[in-house]
Every structure is written in structure tokens, then in C-alpha cells.
Amino acid sequence: MEIKIMKNILDRNQNKADEVRDILKKNQVLMVNIIGSPGAGKTTLLERSCEELGKKYNIGIIEGDITTDRDAQRLKKYDIPIVVINTEGGCHLDSHSIHKVLGEFNLKKLNILFVENVGNLICPTQFDLGESFKIAILSTTEGDDKPIKYPMLFRDAKAILLNKTDLIPYTNFNIESFQADLRQINPSVPLIQLSCTKKSGIDDWIIWITSHII
Amino acid sequence: MEIKIMKNILDRNQNKADEVRDILKKNQVLMVNIIGSPGAGKTTLLERSCEELGKKYNIGIIEGDITTDRDAQRLKKYDIPIVVINTEGGCHLDSHSIHKVLGEFNLKKLNILFVENVGNLICPTQFDLGESFKIAILSTTEGDDKPIKYPMLFRDAKAILLNKTDLIPYTNFNIESFQADLRQINPSVPLIQLSCTKKSGIDDWIIWITSHII
Numbered sequence: 001m002e003i004k005i006m007k008n009i010l011d012r013n014q015n016k017a018d019e020v021r022d023i024l025k026k027n028q029v030l031m032v033n034i035i036g037s038p039g040a041g042k043t044t045l046l047e048r049s050c051e052e053l054g055k056k057y058n059i060g061i062i063e064g065d066i067t068t069d070r071d072a073q074r075l076k077k078y079d080i081p082i083v084v085i086n087t088e089g090g091c092h093l094d095s096h097s098i099h100k101v102l103g104e105f106n107l108k109k110l111n112i113l114f115v116e117n118v119g120n121l122i123c124p125t126q127f128d129l130g131e132s133f134k135i136a137i138l139s140t141t142e143g144d145d146k147p148i149k150y151p152m153l154f155r156d157a158k159a160i161l162l163n164k165t166d167l168i169p170y171t172n173f174n175i176e177s178f179q180a181d182l183r184q185i186n187p188s189v190p191l192i193q194l195s196c197t198k199k200s201g202i203d204d205w206i207i208w209i210t211s212h213i214i
Numbered sequence: 215m216e217i218k219i220m221k222n223i224l225d226r227n228q229n230k231a232d233e234v235r236d237i238l239k240k241n242q243v244l245m246v247n248i249i250g251s252p253g254a255g256k257t258t259l260l261e262r263s264c265e266e267l268g269k270k271y272n273i274g275i276i277e278g279d280i281t282t283d284r285d286a287q288r289l290k291k292y293d294i295p296i297v298v299i300n301t302e303g304g305c306h307l308d309s310h311s312i313h314k315v316l317g318e319f320n321l322k323k324l325n326i327l328f329v330e331n332v333g334n335l336i337c338p339t340q341f342d343l344g345e346s347f348k349i350a351i352l353s354t355t356e357g358d359d360k361p362i363k364y365p366m367l368f369r370d371a372k373a374i375l376l377n378k379t380d381l382i383p384y385t386n387f388n389i390e391s392f393q394a395d396l397r398q399i400n401p402s403v404p405l406i407q408l409s410c411t412k413k414s415g416i417d418d419w420i421i422w423i424t425s426h427i428i
Contacts, residue, residue, distance in 0.1 A: 037251045039356025091336040122305040141355035142253025
């Protein structure tokens with residue numbers, strides 16, 4: 001019974017996702033749905049992305065947060081349009097909320113719209129926001145067993161970003177074991193290793209994401 | 215409409231939670247619902263707890279995982295009863311699943327039943343499993359802003375465990391800022407600082423949890 005209810009929500013969600021996708025397509029905007037655990041480094045990835053991409057491209061950001069606008073506050077220094085969606089306890093964004101806030105952006109001028117989803121490795125994966133694609137960000141401190149334990153996201157994501165590589169020496173994270181597990185779930189997905197705070201590997205991410213701009 | 219559906223699920227859940235609570239009370243078993251993000255250190259906390267408490271008390275463990283029995287595999291060396299509940303994509307445990315597996319334990323002999331919930335800082339908070347209480351485990355690498363951003367768990371938990379304190383020197387985690395935020399959400403909850411892999415602060419946890427054994 002619980003599953004059936006979920007199915008209804010997902011169906012309703014899908015309709016609005018298609019509308020969002022149409023609007024973005026018409027305006028040639030790439031929409032990237034960023035999914036990761038609390039503290040995986042989603043906002044820091046956006047900081048680096050604003051710095052590197054902001055020189056050449058017009059960026060917009062939708063910040064999904066349960067409550068507060070703390071992440072948006074961290075990003076306002078880049079002087080780009082940011083809209084916060086507070087889910088008020090909700091564990092993921094949905095396409096209805098995205099549809100509602102699209103009008104806040106000048107889509108004709110936008111190249112990329114980043115969506116920072118609520119910090120959660122599970123629920124956001126099940127909701128199509130109308131994005132061009134999802135990316136997963138995982139930090140090394142979360143452990144090398146996450147692809148096998150949370151397979152949905154690692155199967156669906158268009159790229160996997162392994163963040164906080166600078167902390168590997170201080171943890172028991174085993175990169176070989178991580179890669180072997182990941183390849184079992186998703187044999188061909190690009191894996192980008194980086195440290196957003198130490199600013200290493202950022203170029204690989206920028207080259208990859210730039211290649212997808214419409 | 216979505217909220218109404220959730221309400222129905224929660225009501226149904228509550229009934230079974232009360233039944234679970236009655237069974238545990240009758241058998242004088244303390245049930246601890248452990249909630250934290252993926253990689254916060256829930257399983258490593260259980261490793262330390264088995265080592266320190268297992269000498270004197272009879273422990274049982276329910277392992278909540280989306281898929282796989284990896285966490286249970288890590289714990290089987292302690293030769294204690296473990297039951298795995300695979301949620302098959304579900305983002306939290308519920309009281310019906312707990313009720314179903316209680317019969318797998320010899321409750322008359324058990325002192326503590328630890329429940330490792332699915333790695334998620336949001337959804338498990340909303341589901342009463344019939345536990346004696348919830349505890350929250352957060353790792354320093356997730357960032358000091360988590361209590362404010364995910365207030366539900368930090369408000370409800372009977373104790374907050376701050377794990378991976380050994381990694382503070384390598385991150386921008388600010389303990390004063392963390393504590394100030396936490397106190398805003400929950401002025402009086404005990405805060406236990408520890409490193410489960412480096413085995414520091416474990417005594418504080420053991421003393422605290424032992425004081426709650428019935």
C-alpha cells in the first residue's frame with residue numbers, strides 16, 4: 001500500500017517534470033540536479049563552479065534545503081541569481097516546486113541552472129525534477145562502501161564526483177575497493193576525483209560539465 | 215495531498231510502534247534507534263559498543279539497509295544475534311518491520327537492542343519504531359552547520375554523538391559554531407564527542423548508554 005501511494009506521487013511528479021524539461025529545452029538551459037549526503041560538499045562544489053564557470057557562462061542556482069538559507073548565503077558573494085526552496089521537513093525537491101520557481105530566472109540568458117537537492121543519498125534519486133541529468137557527489141569520509149549500499153543514485157547519475165580526496169590519508173577509504181564496487185553498479189559512468197576545499201581536480205569537473213552546456 | 219498520505223502512514227506506524235514498545239517493556243529490553251547520514255559511523259559505533267558492552271550485557275542488533283548485508287557482515291565477528299532488514303529502496307525503517315523481526319531474538323535474555331537505521335538524516339526521524347529513544351550520530355566531516363540545517367533529528371535525539379573528532383584538524387569544522395547551533399535547536403541534549411575508529415571518547419558513550427539499561 002505504501003508503494004502504491006508513492007507511485008501516485010511519482011506519476012504526478014513526472015507530468016510536471018516534463019513541463020520543466022520543455023521550458024528548459026526551449027530556452028537552451030542545462031539543468032544539473034546535484035545529489036549527495038549531508039556534508040558531501042554540494043555547496044562547496046557550487047562555490048568552485050561559480051568561480052570557474054561564472055567568467056564565461058551565466059549560472060543560476062536553486063537551493064533545496066529543509067529549512068534555513070545557509071547554503072544560499074554562502075553563494076551570494078558570486079552575484080548570481082539564487083532561489084531557495086525550503087521543503088519544511090521534506091526530504092527531497094519535486095518538479096512542482098522547480099516549476100514554480102523557474103519564473104524567477106531570466107531563462108533566455110541562462111546557460112546552466114544548478115539544483116542543489118536536499119542532503120540525502122536516497123529520496124532525491126526517485127524524483128525527476130525535469131533536469132538534464134543528475135550527478136552524484138560522495139565524500140571519501142563517507143566510506144568506500146556507499147555505491148553498493150545506495151545503488152540507485154550511483155546507477156542513475158551521469159557522473160560521480162568523489163570529493164574530499166585530500167582526506168583519504170586520514171581515513172580507511174580504499175579507492176580500489178570503491179572503484180570495484182562502483183563498476184559493479186555502473187560500469188561506464190565517469191568518475192571525477194576532486195577536493196573542493198583544497199581546489200584539486202576542479203579542472204576535470206569544469207571540463208566535463210562545460211562539454212554538456214547546450 | 216502528499217502530506218495527508220504521509221499522515222496515514224505515520225498513524226498506522228504509530229500503532230505498531232506502541233505494540234513494539236509494550237513487548238520490549240515486558241522483556242525489559244532497551245531499544246536504541248541510531249540515526250545518521252551515510253558514513254557517519256553508525257556501524258563503527260556498534261563495533262565499539264559490542265566490544266565494550268558485550269562483556270557484561272546481552273546485545274542484539276537490527277541492521278536497516280536498503281540492500282546488502284555489508285554492515286551485518288562487519289558485526290558478525292562479535293557473535294551476537296543480528297537481523298538485517300533490507301528496505302529495498304525504502305529510506306527508513308518502520309515499526310511494522312521491527313515488529314516482524316522481534317521474534318528472531320530471545321528477548322528475555324536481551325539487555326539492549328540496537329537498531330541501525332538506514333543512512334539518512336531526515337526520513338528515519340519521522341518514524342517511531344517503538345524504540346526507547348533515538349540517538350543522532352554526526353561526523354565532523356559533514357560540517358558544523360548540520361544541526362541548524364536538519365533540525366528535526368537534533369531536536370528529537372536523546373543524545374548527540376559527534377564522531378570523527380580525529381579529523382577536525384584536517385577540516386574547517388568549527389566546534390564552537392557547531393555547539394552554538396546545536397544549543398539553539400536543543401539546549402540540554404548530551405553531546406558526546408568521540409572517534410569510533412581511533413577509539414577515543416568511547417568511555418563517555420559507554421557510561422552514558424549503560425546508565426539507561428533497564
